[in-house]
Amino acid sequence: MKYALYLGCAIPIKYPGFEAAxxxxxxxxxxxxxxxxxxxCPPPTSMKLVHYDSWLALAARNICLAEEVGADLLTLCSGCxxxxxxxxxxxxxxxxxxxxxxxxLEEHNxxxxxxxxxxxxxxxxYQDSVVEKLLREKVTDIPLRVGCHYGCHYFRPPQVMxxxxxxxxxxxxxxxxxxxxxxxxxxPTEYSRKFLCCGSPLGANMDQDAGYAITRQKLFHIHERNxxxxxxxxxxxxxxxxxxxxxxxxxxxDLPKIPTFYLTQLIGLSLGMSSKEVGLxxxxxxxxxxxxxxxITG
Amino acid sequence: MKIWNxxxxxxxxxxxxxxxxxxxxxxxxxxxxxxxxxxxxxxxNLGHEAVVQDEKIWLCCTCNVCEDRCPQKxxxxxxxxxxxxxxxxxxxxxxxxxxxxELLAKTGRSMIVHQLDEMRAxxxxxxxxxxxxxxxxxxxxxxxxxxxxxx
Numbered sequence: 085m086k087y088a089l090y091l092g093c094a095i096p097i098k099y100p101g102f103e104a105a106x107x108x109x110x111x112x113x114x115x116x117x118x119x120x121x122x123x124x125c126p127p128p129t130s131m132k133l134v135h136y137d138s139w140l141a142l143a144a145r146n147i148c149l150a151e152e153v154g155a156d157l158l159t160l161c162s163g164c165x166x167x168x169x170x171x172x173x174x175x176x177x178x179x180x181x182x183x184x185x186x187x188x189l190e191e192h193n194x195x196x197x198x199x200x201x202x203x204x205x206x207x208x209x210y211q212d213s214v215v216e217k218l219l220r221e222k223v224t225d226i227p228l229r230v231g232c233h234y235g236c237h238y239f240r241p242p243q244v245m246x247x248x249x250x251x252x253x254x255x256x257x258x259x260x261x262x263x264x265x266x267x268x269x270x271x272p273t274e275y276s277r278k279f280l281c282c283g284s285p286l287g288a289n290m291d292q293d294a295g296y297a298i299t300r301q302k303l304f305h306i307h308e309r310n311x312x313x314x315x316x317x318x319x320x321x322x323x324x325x326x327x328x329x330x331x332x333x334x335x336x337x338d339l340p341k342i343p344t345f346y347l348t349q350l351i352g353l354s355l356g357m358s359s360k361e362v363g364l365x366x367x368x369x370x371x372x373x374x375x376x377x378x379x380i381t382g
Numbered sequence: 383m384k385i386w387n388x389x390x391x392x393x394x395x396x397x398x399x400x401x402x403x404x405x406x407x408x409x410x411x412x413x414x415x416x417x418x419x420x421x422x423x424x425x426x427n428l429g430h431e432a433v434v435q436d437e438k439i440w441l442c443c444t445c446n447v448c449e450d451r452c453p454q455k456x457x458x459x460x461x462x463x464x465x466x467x468x469x470x471x472x473x474x475x476x477x478x479x480x481x482x483x484e485l486l487a488k489t490g491r492s493m494i495v496h497q498l499d500e501m502r503a504x505x506x507x508x509x510x511x512x513x514x515x516x517x518x519x520x521x522x523x524x525x526x527x528x529x530x531x532x533x
Contacts, residue, residue, distance in 0.1 A: 094493060097495055123518045130492065141524075
């Protein structure tokens with residue numbers, strides 16, 4: 085099993101711990117990763133809104149690099165997967181857009197063909213063969229009540245993100261993270277507003293306080309269900325919950341802080357990696373005390 | 383920019399103003415946004431030319447929940463992308479966003495930090511190879527990003 089690892093910008097630069105955890109987890113689970121000279125995805129929350137043609141051309145370049153080595157693209161971020169999946173679909177469907185993009189890319193020796201798929205670490209880990217290996221390799225359970233937050237761009241619009249798995253109402257409700265975490269002994273817990281925005285794009289583009297107000301609403305519902313840990317598959321969502329709780333606690337101290345984890349950090353812990361190895365030591369909301377209660381130290 | 387190349391104009395007339403989109407909009411709850419229902423209504427009544435001059439169209443999370451819940455299956459997110467592309471072209475773009483795009487065009491990545499190598503080494507990772515800045519800049523010149531953002 086081999087993928088071209090698409091790191092994006094936020095993970096290798098802001099949260100290299102997620103990258104370290106992901107590389108170790110993939111190695112243990114038999115997933116080979118190829119590194120290529122990718123650029124920014126670019127985000128569906130910035131470049132796409134400002135200049136669609138630039139968004140499409142840069143996304144196409146990233147897809148071309150993976151096509152050239154014949155590997156599917158493995159993304160680690162809800163934003164990256166959204167951009168690259170949508171661009172892949174748009175360029176496959178529209179002859180005129182594909183021609184236009186290829187005219188731009190040909191000078192750099194790229195030519196979009198539409199020969200590879202774009203996927204996300206959550207979908208890769210969810211495959212039967214990987215799950216079987218995970219169950220064999222797992223050394224410890226993580227018995228905590230966990231609230232999963234998928235990140236809107238991971239699954240919306242569903243016609244673009246999961247066209248094969250739509251409900252009769254043409255909707256798609258993600259469950260894979262909940263299922264996967266239950267396999268490592270966690271207790272996935274439903275909460276109100278689970279599938280709504282974390283607030284990150286509004287904060288990044290317009291108004292930080294308004295963005296955090298959305299986060300606060302989500303956190304309220306997470307607390308309501310006595311959730312002990314939040315799990316995410318996107319660095320922007322992570323920042324919104326991790327840094328967001330610090331920012332919100334400066335204003336009001338009514339809610340205790342809940343540690344946030346990137347999915348592969350939790351999988352890594354269950355495979356016996358230490359919390360330092362998976363990069364938990366640099367999170368703003370510390371998880372040490374919580375993990376000690378379930379005998380995970382270091 | 384022809385916004386109707388991005389969004390089928392007739393779809394505006396499919397909207398019966400039920401406001402399910404607006405009732406679901408996370409931005410509208412915390413900021414003085416219009417919400418999708420009112421945006422569509424303004425496009426119909428005032429024309430999109432007026433809508434794209436309003437900075438409130440940027441008060442949006444791009445979470446696509448409006449489109450997901452629309453009983454008429456109107457591709458609302460395509461409309462919102464088209465409107466904002468058109469707005470940016472007229473200089474209606476949030477300062478934070480234009481700085482972010484300029485950074486991307488100049489560095490090939492959407493963020494930078496100091497002491498990156500040390501941070502990565504802390505997690506046992508090699509330094510990040512430089513981004514293919516020159517290739518990205520050339521592509522962005524050809525897509526004419528500079529008509530909207532100087533870089």
